[in-house]
Amino acid sequence: MEEVLRRFNAMLVEKNKVINLTAHKTEGESWASNIQDSLLFLKEFPSKAKVLDLGSGCGCPAVPLRIVLPNLDVTMIDSVNKKVMFLDEVVGNLGLAGIRAIHTRIEDYKEFEKFDIVTARAVASLPTLLEYAMPFLKVGGLLFAFKGSKTEEEISLSKNALKILGCEIKEVKVHNESRSLIKIQKTKPTDKKYPRGKNLPRVNPL
Numbered sequence: 001m002e003e004v005l006r007r008f009n010a011m012l013v014e015k016n017k018v019i020n021l022t023a024h025k026t027e028g029e030s031w032a033s034n035i036q037d038s039l040l041f042l043k044e045f046p047s048k049a050k051v052l053d054l055g056s057g058c059g060c061p062a063v064p065l066r067i068v069l070p071n072l073d074v075t076m077i078d079s080v081n082k083k084v085m086f087l088d089e090v091v092g093n094l095g096l097a098g099i100r101a102i103h104t105r106i107e108d109y110k111e112f113e114k115f116d117i118v119t120a121r122a123v124a125s126l127p128t129l130l131e132y133a134m135p136f137l138k139v140g141g142l143l144f145a146f147k148g149s150k151t152e153e154e155i156s157l158s159k160n161a162l163k164i165l166g167c168e169i170k171e172v173k174v175h176n177e178s179r180s181l182i183k184i185q186k187t188k189p190t191d192k193k194y195p196r197g198k199n200l201p202r203v204n205p206l
Contacts (some may be wrong), residue, residue, distance in 0.1 A: 004067050004094055009035050011090055012058055019082045021058040037146075038064040038121070041173055041181040044144065047071055049116040052136050054106055055079075055123040059087050061146065062119065066099045074099040077109055106132045107197050113138050113189070121146040126154035126182065127161040127205035134165045135190045142170070143184040151180040161206040165190055 006027075012034065013027050024030040038061030048071040053062035056076035066074045078084050078101070087101035102109070118133040118141070126145060133143045147154060155169065162168060166188035173181040195201050 001068060005035055005064060006031075008059070008063055008067065008090060008094060011086075011093065015086050015089075016058075019086065021083065021086065034058060034060045035064050037061075037179065039068060040175050040179060041144070041146075042068060044173060044181060044183065045069060045072075045117070049073070050114065051075070051117045051119060052077070052111070052115040054118060054120045054129075054132055056087060056101065057083055057122070059090055061121050062099065063087075063090060063096075065119070066096060067094075070098070072098065075111075075115075076101045077104050077106065079103070079105045107195050107199075107201075109136070112136060116141050118143045119146070120144075124202060125205065126158045128201045130158060130161045130165050130167065130184065131195045131201040131206055133184075134167055134186055135194055137186040137190075139186055139189060141186050143167070143182075143186075145182040145184065147180045147182055149178050151182065155182065157205075164206050165194065 009027055009031050013030050016022050022030060022034060024033045047069055051072050051074045053076045056062050056078045062074050062076045066072050076087055081103045084101045084103040091099055112135045115136050118136055120129050123129055129145055167184050167186045170185045171183045
C-alpha cells in the first residue's frame with residue numbers, strides 16, 4: 001500500500017514540473033503536505049461509500065484515500081482538463097479500479113443526491129463549499145471539508161448557508177492549528193436552484 005502511495009507521489013512531483021499541480025516541489029515535501037495530509041482523518045471515513053471529490057486538482061485526498069480504502073467508489077471532478085488527464089494517467093498507471101476523473105465545472109455536474117460523502121481540500125471557503133457540495137449528497141450524507149487555520153471563522157460565516165441548504169455541522173476534528181476536518185451532514189433535500197450558476201457561490205455566498 002505504501003509503495004503505491006509513493007508511486008503516486010512520484011508521479012505527482014514529476015508532472016508538477018510540466019503543469020501546476022502543487023506548491024510542493026520535492027517528493028519529501030509532497031509526501032508530507034499531500035499524501036499524509038490526505039490521510040490525517042482516515043479513521044473518520046467508512047470503509048465502503050460512494051464518494052465525490054470536488055476540485056480534485058492533484059488528486060488529493062481522493063487518490064490516497066482510494067488506495068488505502070479499496071472499497072470506496074470515488075468520482076473526482078475538476079474544471080481543468082490537464083489536471084483531469086493527469087488523474088486519468090494516475091488511475092491507469094497504478095491500476096486502480098473504482099475511481100475515475102471527470103472534466104467538468106462543479107456547477108455543470110448534475111449527479112444530484114447520489115453520493116454518501118463529498119470531500120473537498122483547498123476548494124473554497126465553507127459558505128461557498130456548502131452550496132457546491134450539498135446538492136450531490138444523499139440526505140444523511142456527509143461533507144468532509146479539509147480546512148486550515150481559519151476553521152472557526154469559516155464556520156461562523158456559514159450559519160446562513162447551513163440553514164438555507166439544510167445541513168448541520170456534526171463534528172470538527174482538529175489535527176493541529178493548520179489542519180482541521182469539518183464534518184457536515186445533510187439533513188433534508190436541497191432546493192433544486194442550488195448550486196447557482198455564474199460563479200455566484202463564490203462572489204455572493206449565501
